[in-house]
Amino acid sequence: MRVFPGEDKVTAFYAKNPTPEWMVAQAVPSVTPSEAAPYLNKVNCFCFDRQPLDAGADTEMPLVFVVDPELPKHITTITLSYALYDLTETDNQKVTLRSQDNDKGRASL
Numbered sequence: 001m002r003v004f005p006g007e008d009k010v011t012a013f014y015a016k017n018p019t020p021e022w023m024v025a026q027a028v029p030s031v032t033p034s035e036a037a038p039y040l041n042k043v044n045c046f047c048f049d050r051q052p053l054d055a056g057a058d059t060e061m062p063l064v065f066v067v068d069p070e071l072p073k074h075i076t077t078i079t080l081s082y083a084l085y086d087l088t089e090t091d092n093q094k095v096t097l098r099s100q101d102n103d104k105g106r107a108s109l
Contacts, residue, residue, distance in 0.1 A: 017053035
């Protein structure tokens with residue numbers, strides 16, 4: 001995709017849950033070259049929140065970003081990628097702890 005610095009850009013990333021189980025995932029971004037990372041501003045990103053994915057489901061996850069006009073001139077290509085991590089067990093443990101806690105929804109984690 002061609003992007004001009006200062007221009008809001010809307011796109012989406014594809015994700016699929018290949019397992020037969022419901023899952024909760026967290027996307028972690030990576031920017032190459034790393035020097036460009038401070039100039040790539042995510043305005044609205046699926047990576048800000050955990051994403052529930054039904055068994056076998058696929059989805060497009062939205063991203064709105066802008067490249068800072070102060071991007072150094074020698075950087076002409078930026079690659080943004082995501083690793084999607086399964087956090088289902090972590091989320092299930094937190095839900096269980098909170099539901100068993102009698103202190104008005106507070107839990108020590």
